[in-house]
Amino acid sequence: MKHLVRVENLKKIFKIRNQGRTSTIVAVDDVSFFIKKGETLGLIGESGSGKTTVGRMIVRLLEPSEGRIEFDSRDITHLKERELKPFRNRFQIVFQDPYSSLNPRMTVFQILSRPLSVFGVENDRRKQKERVLKALYDVGLHDEHLNRYPHEFSGGQRQRISIARALISEPEFVVLDEPTSALDVSVQAQILNLLKYLKSEHNLTYLFISHDLGVIHYMCDRVMVMYLGEIVESASTEELFESPIHPYTRFLMRAIPDPDPEVSTKELEISYTERGSQVSHSDSGCKFFPRCDRAIKRCEGEHPELVEILPEHYVRCHNPHL
Amino acid sequence: MREKILEINHLQIRFDTEDGVVKALEDVNLELYSGEILGLVGETGCGKSVTSQSVLRLLPTPPTRITNGSILFHGKNLLEMPEEKMNDIRGGKIAMIFQEPMTSLNPVFTIGEQLEDVIALHRKVDRKEANVIAVKSLVDVGLDDAEVILSKYPHELSGGQRQRVMIAMALSCQPEVLIADEPTTALDVSIQAQILSIIKHLKQDHGMAVLLVTHNLGVVAQVCDRVAVMYAGYVVEKGDKFDVLKTPLHPYPRGLLESIPRSRKVRELRSIPGSVPNLINPPEGCRFHPRCPFSTGVCDREVPVLEEAAPGHFVACHHWRRLNP
Numbered sequence: 001m002k003h004l005v006r007v008e009n010l011k012k013i014f015k016i017r018n019q020g021r022t023s024t025i026v027a028v029d030d031v032s033f034f035i036k037k038g039e040t041l042g043l044i045g046e047s048g049s050g051k052t053t054v055g056r057m058i059v060r061l062l063e064p065s066e067g068r069i070e071f072d073s074r075d076i077t078h079l080k081e082r083e084l085k086p087f088r089n090r091f092q093i094v095f096q097d098p099y100s101s102l103n104p105r106m107t108v109f110q111i112l113s114r115p116l117s118v119f120g121v122e123n124d125r126r127k128q129k130e131r132v133l134k135a136l137y138d139v140g141l142h143d144e145h146l147n148r149y150p151h152e153f154s155g156g157q158r159q160r161i162s163i164a165r166a167l168i169s170e171p172e173f174v175v176l177d178e179p180t181s182a183l184d185v186s187v188q189a190q191i192l193n194l195l196k197y198l199k200s201e202h203n204l205t206y207l208f209i210s211h212d213l214g215v216i217h218y219m220c221d222r223v224m225v226m227y228l229g230e231i232v233e234s235a236s237t238e239e240l241f242e243s244p245i246h247p248y249t250r251f252l253m254r255a256i257p258d259p260d261p262e263v264s265t266k267e268l269e270i271s272y273t274e275r276g277s278q279v280s281h282s283d284s285g286c287k288f289f290p291r292c293d294r295a296i297k298r299c300e301g302e303h304p305e306l307v308e309i310l311p312e313h314y315v316r317c318h319n320p321h322l
Numbered sequence: 323m324r325e326k327i328l329e330i331n332h333l334q335i336r337f338d339t340e341d342g343v344v345k346a347l348e349d350v351n352l353e354l355y356s357g358e359i360l361g362l363v364g365e366t367g368c369g370k371s372v373t374s375q376s377v378l379r380l381l382p383t384p385p386t387r388i389t390n391g392s393i394l395f396h397g398k399n400l401l402e403m404p405e406e407k408m409n410d411i412r413g414g415k416i417a418m419i420f421q422e423p424m425t426s427l428n429p430v431f432t433i434g435e436q437l438e439d440v441i442a443l444h445r446k447v448d449r450k451e452a453n454v455i456a457v458k459s460l461v462d463v464g465l466d467d468a469e470v471i472l473s474k475y476p477h478e479l480s481g482g483q484r485q486r487v488m489i490a491m492a493l494s495c496q497p498e499v500l501i502a503d504e505p506t507t508a509l510d511v512s513i514q515a516q517i518l519s520i521i522k523h524l525k526q527d528h529g530m531a532v533l534l535v536t537h538n539l540g541v542v543a544q545v546c547d548r549v550a551v552m553y554a555g556y557v558v559e560k561g562d563k564f565d566v567l568k569t570p571l572h573p574y575p576r577g578l579l580e581s582i583p584r585s586r587k588v589r590e591l592r593s594i595p596g597s598v599p600n601l602i603n604p605p606e607g608c609r610f611h612p613r614c615p616f617s618t619g620v621c622d623r624e625v626p627v628l629e630e631a632a633p634g635h636f637v638a639c640h641h642w643r644r645l646n647p
Contacts, residue, residue: 189593218583257540
């Protein structure tokens with residue numbers, strides 16, 4: 001299958017200024033992957049793993065420090081805003097917080113018609129209205145919502161509006177950055193089902209960013225696990241969930257409580273004395289070394305490479321769980 | 323026989339707002355036994371936090387009005403207790419921790435100053451002894467370098483460390499009851515697992531009773547003994563966690579459990595249609611009926627009572643018998 005998105009050696013370094021001193025944080029460290037046309041690629045990790053930064057760089061909301069981003073076989077890494085314009089409507093993003101991502105002074109019609117005018121997709125006002133209405137129906141909202149403001153909607157409805165805004169310019173690729181994290185589970189289920197339906201309806205390709213393993217399992221074809229800016233494991237969803245190999249992935253799966261009490265009460269054997277995620281160690285070693293229960297001598301001094309351990313199953317670990 | 327430490331009876335709470343009176347709690351009945359962890363679950367606006375905050379009378383009046391009910395702690399009604407007696411109970415016999423540990427700590431004092439203050443006040447000991455107890459409580463929650471932590475300011479700690487400090491503070495006064503309001507919601511899963519494990523050990527080692535407020539059914543499955551599910555100001559089902567999570571009788575917890583995504587093998591998730599009602603004008607009768615696939619004429623007229631369907635397993639639904647043959 002064709003690769004719609006290709007990312008090579010992507011790196012993002014943030015400069016932090018604190019009391020006159022400047023320090024740097026490597027948020028994304030040499031990340032490479034591809035997304036096939038029509039698939040949903042999951043990106044999972046805890047806060048600070050760099051997953052959101054990756055998503056924002058791909059849609060060019062953040063400038064990469066190093067590396068290369070290809071969209072539909074075109075290098076878009078350093079395109080100027082003007083050159084980027086023909087691409088802008090082809091990839092879109094939905095943000096986590098449906099409260100801060102919609103302009104409170106704009107009506108639903110203004111929010112949804114804006115991309116049509118900005119991208120020059122449709123400038124005729126009557127036709128704009130037709131498309132806005134169609135986008136609204138698509139996400140389960142109605143005519144009467146057209147002239148309302150964001151504050152008049154519930155969290156779930158707002159996220160529907162955000163999704164409609166992302167899809168109205170008929171993109172091929174959408175980054176979904178924790179689109180349901182701010183929602184209650186019953187509403188989350190509605191939105192996840194909607195996203196699945198829209199994907200098949202509009203032949204979309206998704207990058208689905210989440211910290212929730214259950215959501216990733218339900219939504220994705222393939223999954224990448226990030227830890228401190230690096231991909232530590234990637235595989236098909238079935239394989240990753242059935243036989244996770246990297247100690248961090250295995251740790252995550254144990255840490256997430258299952259709603260079935262028979263499954264859940266057995267484990268929780270995670271030691272709760274902090275073995276210092278703060279502990280500094282030599283930069284050359286594995287980043288997960290200070291927290292790893294399978295660490296060997298080699299892990300401290302030698303940084304592991306991402307290796308294809310099984311067909312299409314990549315792991316960054318010196319002592320993988322095989 | 324286990325002792326009922328805390329008992330909430332027919333609690334009804336109103337908030338006066340510009341838009342009207344919010345009927346936040348209608349008829350909440352809960353009991354917490356010694357040495358158990360009771361999970362209080364529900365979605366946004368169900369009243370779980372209001373319920374937990376009302377125990378220590380933390381809700382500002384006005385706009386809050388407690389219009390009915392009682393909260394009994396060892397048989398004494400906390401709602402009628404004089405304020406100075408209440409101050410002994412707050413943080414002393416009943417301790418509470420919150421979702422965001424950053425806002426619960428004072429940013430201009432060190433952890434040591436804050437922790438020792440609380441201990442000196444409630445345990446009636448001098449500064450030196452307070453320091454010894456503070457160190458011990460921090461070690462108890464897994465912060466081994468306690469002396470270092472005591473000298474730090476809240477912003478110098480990670481979210482997980484701050485929540486541990488809050489738990490240490492709660493625990494340092496040897497409370498009988500710990501109320502934990504979404505204690506892990508702001509934390510990463512790995513830190514969450516550690517905090518839950520600490521709470522579980524507190525119960526086992528100190529015999530503490532815990533009221534754990536959460537929206538996460540996984541958390542309930544992992545650490546609680548019993549669970550009460552709330553919806554729009556009512557407890558709709560409560561009982562042993564195995565009963566409620568394995569064989570829920572009420573359509574709402576059933577729907578909630580089916581809404582949790584777990585596997586790709588499920589083609590389409592079951593979801594609960596609609597969203598939680600506005601509690602200024604809540605639905606008549608059973609407040610869940612507009613979203614319930616099984617509702618009939620009786621549901622929009624009469625409020626179902628919480629009845630004991632099986633020993634210790636309570637449900638408030640007109641149709642639970644028909645739905646669970």
